[in-house]
Amino acid sequence: MLTIQLLGEMTVLRDGEALPLPPSRKTRALLGYLVATGRPQRREKLCTMLWEVPDDPRGALRWSLSKLRGLVDEPNGPARILAERETVSYVPEGARCxxxxxxxxxxxxxESVGIETLRTVVDNIEGDFLSGLELPGQPDFQAWCLAEREDARRHHAAVLDALVSRLxxxxxEEALPHARRLVELDSFAARPxxxxxxxxxRLGRREEAAQHCETGTRLLQEAGLPLxxxxxxxxxxxxxxxSRHTAAPQTDTATRLPVAAANASALPGPTSRDLxxxxxxxxxxxxxxxLGRMVAEYLGGHGFAVRTATSGQAMRRLLAEEPADLVILDVNMPSEDGFSVARSLRTGAGGPKILFLTAASEVVDRVVGLELGAEDYVTKPxxxxxxxxxxxxxxxxxxxxKAPATAARPDPQMIPVQPPTEEVAPPPQQEIRFCLATDGVRIAYATSGEGPPLLKPAxxxxxxxxxxxSPVWRHWMRELSRGRRLVRYDERGNGLSDxxxxELSLEACQRDMEAVIAAADLTRFPVLGISQGCACAVAHAVxxxxxxxxxxLYGGYARGWTHRSSPAQLATRQALITLMRHGWGADSPAFRQAFTSLFIPDGTIEQARWFNELQRMTTSPENAIRIQEMFGAIQIEALLPQVTVPTLVLHCTGDEVVPFEEGRRLAMGIPGARFVPLEGRNHILLEDEPAWGRFLGEVRAFLAEDDASGSWDYSAL
Structure with a gap:
C-alpha cells in the first residue's frame, strides 16, 4: 500500500516503510502539487510554476517525472504518474493520502463521523501542508502553497472542533490537548x-483558564476584534x-467552533468595528x-481598504492619488528593491507605516528594515x-x-479576567553575594525566598x-521563589560577574556553578536549566x-548551533556575529531589537524595550560574541544516556532561538525523561501567555515529588 503524507514534512511510505525522497526540492514540490490537486495538469503550467527559463523547464520536468515514477509507481502494477502529450497527472486509486x-x-x-475516525484523522496530521518545502524563487508555487495551507488549517480546525465537542x-482530559491545538491554529479566534x-x-485548572482568558483578551483587543x-x-x-453554571453532560454548543470546512467562520470576517x-x-x-491579489482579497474581507502595486513607482502613483495608513512592502523586487522604496517614503508624522513582507528571513535584513523605520517584518510563507x-x-x-493623552472609556468586555483570589504573599527580597571560581573570576549570585533549594544555572x-x-524575567523570580530558596547567578563575562x-568555555562555566553551589551551601537539590544552562545542568548531574x-530543562539543547546548522544557517550566524561586533553597544536599538524579536517575538513594546536595554547593559560586544561562539561549540549528546536523576524537559513548539526538535532530541537522549511541549513562540516565557501557566504547573508538580521524597537536606538552609 502506497501512502503519501503531505501534512507536515512530505513522506512517502510503501507498506509502512519510508522511501527515500528525491533530493531535488522542485521534484518533491511537483509530487506534492500533483497529489494535492488530484487532476491532470498542463505541462506548460507545471514548467512555469516550478522552473525558470534558464533551467530548461521542459527537460527538468521530464527528469523529475522519471524520478517520481520510480518512487510512486507500483512494482509490477499500474503506473501512478501518467504523462500525456499535453498533461501530467497522478492516479490516487488504491493509495492513501x-x-x-x-x-x-x-x-x-x-456529526455522522465516528469518533475513532476523528481521532485517526487528527493523529495523522504532523504539521502544516508541505512544511519546509519552500521555493522562494517560484512565486506561483508559493502562492498556491499558501492557499492550500489555509484550506488545510480550516479543515483541521473543523475536525478538531468536532472531536473536542464529542470528548x-x-x-x-483527552479533549484538552486537542482544544489547545485548536487555539494554536488561530490564536485570534474567540470561540475556540x-x-x-x-x-x-471544568477540569479545575482555573489558574490556567484565567491566563488563557487574559491572553485571549489582550490579543483580540490589540487586533481590534470583538471578544x-x-x-x-x-x-x-x-x-x-x-453561581457558576454546572457542567451539563451534553456537548456545550455555545462555545463550539462552527465547521470551518463548510464556511470560513474560523477566520472571522469584518465586524461593525471594522466597517x-x-x-x-x-x-x-x-x-x-x-500573491498581492490573494492577500488584498483576504484583508479586504476583514474591513480594510486595500490597493495593490507591483513596483515602487506604481506605489508612489497610488499614494499621490490618496494617502495610505500602512504600506506592506516586499523586499525582493526587480529594479527597485523594498529597502530603496522604503527610503523614499516619509514615515514620520503624516506618512504611512511600513511592514516588510518578504522571503528574506536573515537577521541582517531585519536590522536594515528596522533601521529604515519599518514597524514590523513578516517572512514568507x-x-x-x-x-x-x-x-x-x-x-x-x-x-x-497620535493621541497619547486620550484615555478611552474602558469596555467592560475588555477588562482582563483575574485569577481566583488568594492570599497574596509579600514579594520576595533577594540578597546578592559574590564568590570566587577556581581561576579567580568573581561570580555574582543571588538568593531569594525560603524553603527547599532550587538552583538555576546562568x-x-x-x-x-x-x-x-524586568517584565521579561521578574515573574520567573517571583514564582520560583514562592515556597523555595531560589539560587541563581550571572555567568562569567556578563551581569554583575567579572x-x-x-577563559570562556562550558568547562569554565561548570566550575562557576560549582563555586556557587559551595558558597550557597547546597548539598542535594533540584536544578532548573534554561537554554544553554541545560547543558551545564546535565554535565553537573553526570x-x-x-x-x-x-x-x-526548558528551551535547551545538547548540541550547539555549529553542530546542528546547515551551511546557510551558519552563514547567517556569522553575519549575526559581525553585526554584534559593530552594533551591540550602539545607541540605536535596531540591532538589539532584531535579537529581541527572536527571543520574545510575542512580547509587548515595554517588554521589548526592557530586553533591548538588558542586552546593552549586560555585557560588551566582545564578550557577547565569545559567549555566542561558546554556545555554538556545545556538544553533550554523549552525556545524555548517563543522566540517572528524574528529568523533566519542556520546550515551546515555535521557539525561534532553539528549534523544537532540539528539545525533543534532548528528552529522547535522557533515560526516562518526560517531555512536555508548550504552545508558544517565545524562548523566554512571558507572564501573560498560557504556556507560562502550563510550565509552572508542570514544574511545581515535578518538584513536589522531590519534596515528598525528602531528598533535600534542611540543614543546608
Missing part, C-alpha cells in the same frame, strides 16, 4: 479560546462558585501579482491571520501615538539586579550524580 482523508472527513456532516463531556477556557475550568464568547467565559470565571467610516487604507507592494493581527497592532499603535545574558525588575576574563536530585 493524509490531505485527501482530511478533506473528505471535514466536508462531510461531522468534552465524557473524556475532558472560550471553549478551551470552559474545558480548563464574543470569550467575554462570557471570563465572566463565568469571575463568578463565585455558587467604521475611518476604515484603514493599505497598499500592498509586491512584484508577484497573484506567512499565515494570513498573523499578518492581519500584526497589521491591526501597528495601526492601533499609530492611533495611540543562561544567555542575565543581570541579577536588572532581571529582578567581565574581564581569559559528574556529581549524588548532588542533584532532579533536572528541569
Amino acid at each position: 493524509d490531505l485527501r482523508t482530511l478533506r473528505e472527513t471535514a466536508t462531510r456532516p461531522l 468534552a463531556a465524557t473524556a475532558p 479560546r472560550a471553549a478551551l477556557v470552559a474545558l480548563l475550568a 464574543g464568547p470569550l467575554a462570557a467565559a471570563a465572566r463565568d470565571l469571575r463568578a463565585p462558585p455558587s 467604521r467610516e475611518d476604515v484603514k487604507r493599505l497598499i500592498i507592494v509586491d512584484d508577484e501579482p497573484e 506567512f499565515d494570513l491571520r498573523e499578518l492581519r493581527a500584526r497589521i491591526r497592532i501597528i495601526l492601533r499603535r499609530a492611533e495611540a501615538e 543562561n544567555w545574558l542575565t543581570h541579577l539586579e536588572f532581571d529582578w525588575e 567581565r574581564q576574563i581569559e 559528574e556529581h550524580p549524588g548532588q542533584i536530585s532532579r533536572l528541569i
Whole structure:
C-alpha cells in the first residue's frame, strides 16, 4: 500500500516503510502539487510554476517525472504518474493520502463521523501542508502553497472542533490537548479560546483558564476584534462558585467552533468595528501579482481598504492619488528593491507605516528594515491571520501615538479576567553575594525566598539586579521563589560577574556553578536549566550524580548551533556575529531589537524595550560574541544516556532561538525523561501567555515529588 503524507514534512511510505525522497526540492514540490490537486495538469503550467527559463523547464520536468515514477509507481502494477502529450497527472486509486482523508472527513456532516475516525484523522496530521518545502524563487508555487495551507488549517480546525465537542463531556482530559491545538491554529479566534477556557475550568485548572482568558483578551483587543464568547467565559470565571453554571453532560454548543470546512467562520470576517467610516487604507507592494491579489482579497474581507502595486513607482502613483495608513512592502523586487522604496517614503508624522513582507528571513535584513523605520517584518510563507493581527497592532499603535493623552472609556468586555483570589504573599527580597571560581573570576549570585533549594544555572545574558525588575524575567523570580530558596547567578563575562576574563568555555562555566553551589551551601537539590544552562545542568548531574536530585530543562539543547546548522544557517550566524561586533553597544536599538524579536517575538513594546536595554547593559560586544561562539561549540549528546536523576524537559513548539526538535532530541537522549511541549513562540516565557501557566504547573508538580521524597537536606538552609 502506497501512502503519501503531505501534512507536515512530505513522506512517502510503501507498506509502512519510508522511501527515500528525491533530493531535488522542485521534484518533491511537483509530487506534492500533483497529489494535492488530484487532476491532470498542463505541462506548460507545471514548467512555469516550478522552473525558470534558464533551467530548461521542459527537460527538468521530464527528469523529475522519471524520478517520481520510480518512487510512486507500483512494482509490477499500474503506473501512478501518467504523462500525456499535453498533461501530467497522478492516479490516487488504491493509495492513501493524509490531505485527501482530511478533506473528505471535514466536508462531510461531522456529526455522522465516528469518533475513532476523528481521532485517526487528527493523529495523522504532523504539521502544516508541505512544511519546509519552500521555493522562494517560484512565486506561483508559493502562492498556491499558501492557499492550500489555509484550506488545510480550516479543515483541521473543523475536525478538531468536532472531536473536542464529542470528548468534552465524557473524556475532558483527552479533549484538552486537542482544544489547545485548536487555539494554536488561530490564536485570534474567540470561540475556540472560550471553549478551551470552559474545558480548563471544568477540569479545575482555573489558574490556567484565567491566563488563557487574559491572553485571549489582550490579543483580540490589540487586533481590534470583538471578544464574543470569550467575554462570557471570563465572566463565568469571575463568578463565585455558587453561581457558576454546572457542567451539563451534553456537548456545550455555545462555545463550539462552527465547521470551518463548510464556511470560513474560523477566520472571522469584518465586524461593525471594522466597517467604521475611518476604515484603514493599505497598499500592498509586491512584484508577484497573484500573491498581492490573494492577500488584498483576504484583508479586504476583514474591513480594510486595500490597493495593490507591483513596483515602487506604481506605489508612489497610488499614494499621490490618496494617502495610505500602512504600506506592506516586499523586499525582493526587480529594479527597485523594498529597502530603496522604503527610503523614499516619509514615515514620520503624516506618512504611512511600513511592514516588510518578504522571503528574506536573515537577521541582517531585519536590522536594515528596522533601521529604515519599518514597524514590523513578516517572512514568507506567512499565515494570513498573523499578518492581519500584526497589521491591526501597528495601526492601533499609530492611533495611540497620535493621541497619547486620550484615555478611552474602558469596555467592560475588555477588562482582563483575574485569577481566583488568594492570599497574596509579600514579594520576595533577594540578597546578592559574590564568590570566587577556581581561576579567580568573581561570580555574582543571588538568593531569594525560603524553603527547599532550587538552583538555576546562568543562561544567555542575565543581570541579577536588572532581571529582578524586568517584565521579561521578574515573574520567573517571583514564582520560583514562592515556597523555595531560589539560587541563581550571572555567568562569567556578563551581569554583575567579572567581565574581564581569559577563559570562556562550558568547562569554565561548570566550575562557576560549582563555586556557587559551595558558597550557597547546597548539598542535594533540584536544578532548573534554561537554554544553554541545560547543558551545564546535565554535565553537573553526570559528574556529581549524588548532588542533584532532579533536572528541569526548558528551551535547551545538547548540541550547539555549529553542530546542528546547515551551511546557510551558519552563514547567517556569522553575519549575526559581525553585526554584534559593530552594533551591540550602539545607541540605536535596531540591532538589539532584531535579537529581541527572536527571543520574545510575542512580547509587548515595554517588554521589548526592557530586553533591548538588558542586552546593552549586560555585557560588551566582545564578550557577547565569545559567549555566542561558546554556545555554538556545545556538544553533550554523549552525556545524555548517563543522566540517572528524574528529568523533566519542556520546550515551546515555535521557539525561534532553539528549534523544537532540539528539545525533543534532548528528552529522547535522557533515560526516562518526560517531555512536555508548550504552545508558544517565545524562548523566554512571558507572564501573560498560557504556556507560562502550563510550565509552572508542570514544574511545581515535578518538584513536589522531590519534596515528598525528602531528598533535600534542611540543614543546608
